[in-house]
Amino acid sequence: MISIVEFFRNLPRKKCHNCGKEILEKADCYGNLCDQCDHPAR
Numbered sequence: 001m002i003s004i005v006e007f008f009r010n011l012p013r014k015k016c017h018n019c020g021k022e023i024l025e026k027a028d029c030y031g032n033l034c035d036q037c038d039h040p041a042r
């Protein structure tokens, strides 16, 4: 039996589709870009 904690720990980290960097936890409605690639100033 897997606890809910184990379940979330085993989830794959999201990675930026542009640079491949792991995306830190934040709102997950932005798509798949990290903060740098998703920066509005770019």
Ligand SMILES: [Zn+2]
Pocket (backbone or CB within 6 Å): 016, 017, 018, 019, 020, 021, 033, 034, 035, 036, 037, 038
């Ligand atoms: Zn990126």
